[in-house]
Amino acid sequence: MSGMADPRRAGEETTHKARLERGRSALGPALELVHTGRAPTRAVLTAELGVTRATAGAVAAELEALGLIRVDARPGAAAGSQGRPSHRLAVADDGPVALAAQIHTDGFRAALVGLGGRIVATAPGCEVVDADPAKVLGSVVEAGADLLRRTGRRCVGAGLAVPSAVAEPQGLALNPLHLAWPAGAPVREIFAERVRAAGLDGPAFAANDVNLAALAEHRHGAGRGARDLLCVATGHRGVGGALVLDGRLHSGSSGLALEVGHLTVNPAGRPCHCGSRGCLDVETDPLAFLTAAGREPGPEVSPLQHSVDLVRDHYADPAVRAATEALLDRLGLGLAGLVNILNPDRIILGGLHRTLLDADPERLRAVVADRCLWGQSGGVPILPCTLDHNSLVGAAELAWQPVLDDPLAALG
Structure with a gap:
């Protein structure tokens, strides 16, 4: 009868709407995969999303239409590869x-x-x-x-x-x-x-x-692929820490988690602005390094840059080497305590700590391993941050x- 709806057509429309909804819900996860470099091709995107090739193609096309990614439909096949090469995906060079x-x-x-x-x-x-x-x-x-x-x-x-x-x-x-x-x-x-x-x-x-440095390193740098990531870094002054748990930044109930700068690593050390003595914040930051090396911070360069330059360019100087070793020992004590509490699968170091690690990685790792309560924690990889301006x-x-x-x- 002409006045009756076609149930087959109605079913097709329902299926189409369902596909559109699934496709839209996949846009965010798909974009994050490309954003973090985990989906360099459409084939990988299809597998990671758990969708059909057609859906993955539609999702990639929608993201390209939004100006967010670029889809290379004619990639060159790698030497010795078999079968049809998959479309390559990359963030748009001229995007938002x-x-x-x-x-x-x-x-x-x-x-x-x-x-x-x-x-x-x-x-x-x-x-x-x-x-x-x-x-x-x-x-x-x-x-x-x-x-x-x-x-x-x-x-x-x-x-x-x-x-x-x-x-x-x-x-x-x-x-x-x-x-x-x-x-x-x-x-x-x-x-x-x-x-x-x-x-x-x-x-x-x-x-x-x-x-934010930890978040950036987890998505794009030395922390990529870690499940539970601990980041400790010096800025121009003081020491900060951050933790990524199960792939998400852990900031605590009110954003105040991981104030690692106030771990005591030298009970007889310098007074800290928190009221304690010998905290990481005042024992392993650039000013502490310059003091240990017998150098005065100058107005022409920041204490952080001054410290980094000393380690990289004058490590043969006995005073600079001794200061490096002293700060590595104090930092190792702090990291060991954090490892015993948090049991991360990776530690990354930024700022001056990254430079100290580069200067003598085995010394720091030995201190951490010696102070950990069980052997496995002593084997946690300790790596330098890799992103500039993380x-x-x-x-x-x-x-x-x-x-x-x-x-x-x-x-x-």
Whole structure:
């Protein structure tokens, strides 16, 4: 009868809608696989998503239409390979970017970061940090906005890395001790206001710089593939730590987990601003190294860069070697305690600690192994961070996360 619906056609429409819904739900996971380099081809994407080749192809095509990835439909087959080569997938070279900003004790920097953790452009760094966080954040956002104007890129959002624990959910910098900022400064709110005032698209985020370094290294650097990753790093001042558990950044109930800088490694050591003595924060940071090496920090270069240059260029100097060994021993004690508590499957070191590890890796590993409570923990790989500006890359990861969660919703 002409007035009756065709049940076969209705069934086909239902099946088509179901496929579309499955395809949309796969967009985020697919983008994350390409973003982190785990799906270099469409065949790998198909296997990782557990979908049909047709669905994987449709998902890749949708991500390409959004300007996020590039699909190479005519890849060259590898020598000696058999069968039809799979389409290659890569992040789009000219796609959207996130505005990333980092504040540290000796200045700030802004950059544009694309998918894959690739830094597209950077603004000249500033070497002075004002005591007013609103003034500093306004300047760094304006530097980022200028980069966006000059490159013509679309902005998906903005992320900020700060050298302080950042309390959730308010986004307060609780202890910016090496900045002249007030404790509890609402850095996320101020940053978001400056981003909106600059007319930039997308949400704004803020987090601790070492947490963001760990996030970036886990997705794109030395921590890729680790399930439980411990990151310990020196900034220009002090020591920070971060933990990735089961592939996710662990920040605790209110964003304050892993304040490793206040582990005591030398009970008779220097007084720490936390009220204790001999903490990692004051025993293994660049100022501690310069003091141990008998050097005075100068105004022409940051304590971090000064320390790194000494280890790399003057390691034969007995004072520099002795300072390196002393800091490695103190750092090893701290890492051993963390290993006994956390049992990570990988440790990565950043800042000055990365340079110290490069100078004498076996000494540090021996100290950690000797102080661990069971043999297996002593064998945890200890590796240097591999990303330049990993806190900046991690700040961009915050802004990219809504896009990774739902590309269609984030990009409209």
